[in-house]
Amino acid sequence: MSQNYCIELNLRTMNNSIREIEGLTLSAHTRPTETLLPGVLIIKGEVPQHQLAAIYEPVIGFTIRGRKTISIGEDVIHAKAPSYYVIPTDIPAKGLVHQGKNGLPYLSLGLRINQNSLLSLLRDLPVDHHRDNVAPEFSACAASQELLEAWVRMLRLLKTPRDIPALAPVYEREILYRVLIGPQGWRLRQACFVSGRSPGVHRAVQWIRSNFTKAIDVGLVAAKSGMGVTTFHRHFKQITGLSPIQFQKQLRLLEARRLVAFEGFAVANAAYEVGYESPSQFNREYSRFFGTTPARDTAKLREIESTR
Numbered sequence: 001m002s003q004n005y006c007i008e009l010n011l012r013t014m015n016n017s018i019r020e021i022e023g024l025t026l027s028a029h030t031r032p033t034e035t036l037l038p039g040v041l042i043i044k045g046e047v048p049q050h051q052l053a054a055i056y057e058p059v060i061g062f063t064i065r066g067r068k069t070i071s072i073g074e075d076v077i078h079a080k081a082p083s084y085y086v087i088p089t090d091i092p093a094k095g096l097v098h099q100g101k102n103g104l105p106y107l108s109l110g111l112r113i114n115q116n117s118l119l120s121l122l123r124d125l126p127v128d129h130h131r132d133n134v135a136p137e138f139s140a141c142a143a144s145q146e147l148l149e150a151w152v153r154m155l156r157l158l159k160t161p162r163d164i165p166a167l168a169p170v171y172e173r174e175i176l177y178r179v180l181i182g183p184q185g186w187r188l189r190q191a192c193f194v195s196g197r198s199p200g201v202h203r204a205v206q207w208i209r210s211n212f213t214k215a216i217d218v219g220l221v222a223a224k225s226g227m228g229v230t231t232f233h234r235h236f237k238q239i240t241g242l243s244p245i246q247f248q249k250q251l252r253l254l255e256a257r258r259l260v261a262f263e264g265f266a267v268a269n270a271a272y273e274v275g276y277e278s279p280s281q282f283n284r285e286y287s288r289f290f291g292t293t294p295a296r297d298t299a300k301l302r303e304i305e306s307t308r
Helices: 003-024 115-124 145-159 161-180 185-192 198-210 218-224 229-240 244-262 267-273 279-290 294-306
Strands: 040-044 054-056 059-065 067-072 075-080 083-087 091-098 107-112
Touching: 003 059, 003 107, 003 145, 054 244, 059 067, 059 075, 059 161, 075 083, 083 185, 091 244, 107 161, 115 161, 115 185, 145 161, 161 185, 198 218, 198 229, 198 244, 218 229, 218 244, 229 244, 244 267, 244 279, 244 294, 267 279, 267 294, 279 294
Parallel strands: none
Antiparallel strands: 040 107, 054 091, 059 083, 059 107, 067 075, 067 091
């Protein structure tokens, strides 16, 4: 059997899996569509860019058709179908989706990372699977046929809901396994927060999320995390892609955008509400992050929402 034939056969098999996934996700729409499958989300179509500026939860994202870019600090994930990426903790980010070839709608899947399922799997893996081939930047990688097939098996359960309680955990475990043994395995292990510096970073992430309107003493947060300031900065950025101050700033800007665009707050009032002391500084940072002024951005967002 020639190498070219094997490559062609593999591509045909992958395309068949993708087509089956497309057929199993016909009811999805542009907002994350919850399914009967625990932790499984589907997004499809022209997703408004403002919807993709958000706090991303711990998830394995899988682009099936089209492509998606996610900006996390200085890193940009380029997820061109079929590929996947891992977000190991709550992270503020911006995104953009591009439709598929021939006008077909963008399509992606998400699997929320269940720590209990992940830890159970890790306990059953041999030590040599726990590789630390760490690349510091966030990125996506090509999906394997084995991962595609695991997703197909998971989504087929939508046609037989009675099988979900028994079989969904099995296929969830297989998807986690395929990711763990692949190039993004080290990033997925960061979602465990049970060893190394990860638990301290996780505590810091949750503290900043709960207190983002307050002034942050990074030294104090580092001490609470059990690390010196330099070590804390390094590990926090490795896991989140952002410094603690950048993380806080982006949380503030995302919340202020929501308050102005959808809650009717005046720009200055929103700035003060999220912790800014200077509306002019808020306007500058808002424009840098979102690419336009709060007033123009708000008008655009309201127009988009009114047509949906």
